[in-house]
Amino acid sequence: MQRHLLIGVAAMAAVVVTSNILVQYLFGDWLTWGAFTYPFAFLVTDLMNRLYGQAAARKVVLAGFAVGVVCSLIGSQIVGEFGPLVSLRVAIGSGFAFLVAQLVDVAIFSRLRSQTWWQAPLVSSFVGGALDTGLFFAIAFSASLSFIAPGVDVAWANEAVPVLGMGPLAPLWVSLAVADFFVKLVLALLALVPFRLVLGRLRPESV
Secondary structure (H helix, E strand, C coil), X not given: CHHHHHHHHHHHHHHHHHHHHHCCCEECCCEEHHHHCCCHHHHHHHHHHHHHCHXXXXXXXXXXXXXXXXXXXXXXXXXXXXXXXXXXXXXXXXXXXXXXXXXXXXXXXXXXXXCCCCHHHHHHHHHHHHHHHHHHHHHHHCHHHHHHCCCXXXXXXXXXXXXXXXXXXXXXXXXXXXXXXXXXXXXXXXXXXXXXXXXXXXXXXXX
């Protein structure tokens, strides 16, 4: 059990570190490359939950949170063209969103674990992804939450633009959140494939 827990922690750490690096690079107008790696944190959590139980999954989540905090601390000390790579609001938003979303994922998965094999990972990832996106973008960029860190300039994220370039006017961060959540939905569906393959290999009686 201890060996498998270390593997889960290592996998979660790899996802978190990779995503923290790739989030610095843009993919189109609304996304960063980190949007395509971060959702796999839910896959790691769900596999740990299915194979070893919710206690093990929570330990992996807490390890991922700790790694994320370290990444934020490092990023806050690296100054880019527009200031620190990780602002205080981004650090708080990413950490809080990760912890809440992943723990809710664990709770929902555990509640649905007796259902058809795909229901628990899909529903838990969907709800967890929605929470993660909503909490992170609101905390990191919403003007109404500027009291979190008054010295952080988020004016650029609150410029009114058409949602995804074609919808009604809304703060820019809303478009970023919508695009991010869409990627999470797509990857939650695609992640069912490796989820079933790994589960079938390690515990074939569960599929």
